[in-house]
Amino acid sequence: MKYIVNESNDTAFNIALEEYAFKQMLDEDMIFILWINKPSIIVGRHQNTIEEINRDYVRENDIEVVRRISGGGAVYHDYNNLNYTIISNENQDKLFDFKSFSIPVINTLAELGVKAEFTGRNDLEIDGKKFGGNAQAYIKGRIMHHGALLFDVDLSVLSKALQVSKHKIESKGVKSVRARVTNIVDELEEKISVLEFRDLLLDYMKKEYPEMTEYTFSDTELEEIHRNRDAKFGNWDWNYGKSPAYNIRRTIKFPSGLIDAYVNVVDSRIDSLKIYGDFFGIEDVVAVEEALIGLAYERDVVLAKLQELDLSRYFAGISAQEIAEAIVE
Structure with missing residues (x-):
């Protein structure tokens, strides 16, 4: 098993790096990646981007918008949002088994005295408030699971940047996005930084997988990731596409x-x-x-x-x- 602590905050590059690990590093049975994006909205593979974001607010506040290769809903990231990715060779029985892939986060929080639970189809919650979501992609016996964790995210920006569907609000029976979410830091008795939490999560994985070693990308690999970043994840056509004609x-x-x-x-x-x-x-x-x-x-x-x-x-x-x-x- 390999781990990668990706220090880049370039959202399009980070998602290109994740895709490279998923589709090209096939000799590695399991890969664990930790990464943090600059202020961004990440939309799901099947979403209509213009319906998910507050376009004026996103433009005025220089918030990057990038489409990922997995399904699920749009999420807001900033420098205090921690992302983790687990890539493993699995059969389809593990497909959309979000709960088992969330155990490292749940157990790391337990060590900090916080009880977290997996709920719904892909959410992580503390006392009924969501702090994390999960998504997956699957190709030929290989699963990429990734989660986004609200550690100390600016929730006022989150609520303004995402043009949240009224269906999601109504289905939860609450009146606002902010009523449904919490930051991990607000649930901790002893406050730590997002980087300290990242390191604790990595320490947990190292204890669970003592054979795990760090992976360093070659210059050639980085060049390929950058090419994919520019051609795909940094490209307007991929991230927005054309609005459909419809009646x-x-x-x-x-x-x-x-x-x-x-x-x-x-x-x-x-x-x-x-x-x-x-x-x-x-x-x-x-x-x-x-x-x-x-x-x-x-x-x-x-x-x-x-x-x-x-x-x-x-x-x-x-x-x-x-x-x-x-x-x-």
Whole structure:
């Protein structure tokens, strides 16, 4: 097992580094990465970026926006947010098993006298208040799990930068984002810095995996990561893309995630379709979108086509009936 303490705060570079470790360091059975971003919003793989952010606020406050390769919802990072990544060779039985990958954080906090719990589909909470979220990507027997931990984040900026969907607020039964979250530092009896907490989490992993050694990137590897940073994660097309043309929009929140469907219907048939959301899946939903093009815009017709597909690869925990409902009234 290898560990990497990434000292860069360049968000696009950091996510490019994470992807490199996931897709290129295949000889390593397990990799643990710790990293901190500058003020940024990280949007999920399937999300419509412009619907997730307060664009004026983000622009005025020089907040970087980067799309990651895993599903789930948008999160705000700053210099007091700690990110950790665990990459391991696993079969699909571990897919979206967020709880087991969260144990290092839960146990590190326990050593500091704080009881943390895994709740919902991918959240970490202290006394009912969220301080961390998790997401995963999966490719050919390899899982990349990453978590974002609110250590001492400016929650006023978080609430202004994220244009949070009303569906998420309503589903939690509370009135604001700030009522739902907490910083780790506020729960500690003895205050420490985010870097000290990072080191404690690394110390925990070293005790659990005594064979773990540090990995240092070569100049050649760093050049490749920088190229990918510029071509992909620092590129407007990847992070924002083009807004879809549509004449029907349907948004429904299910227990396993929100689906936001933009449908352009011409002569009662689906002419174009784009599906966004904070759901999880291991393959790009473009294959599902393409399969529905040309079909009559009728619930039973769309459902019949969806039932021909292995939807579990695109929408974890969401049924064909629910997806059809999200697309067709």
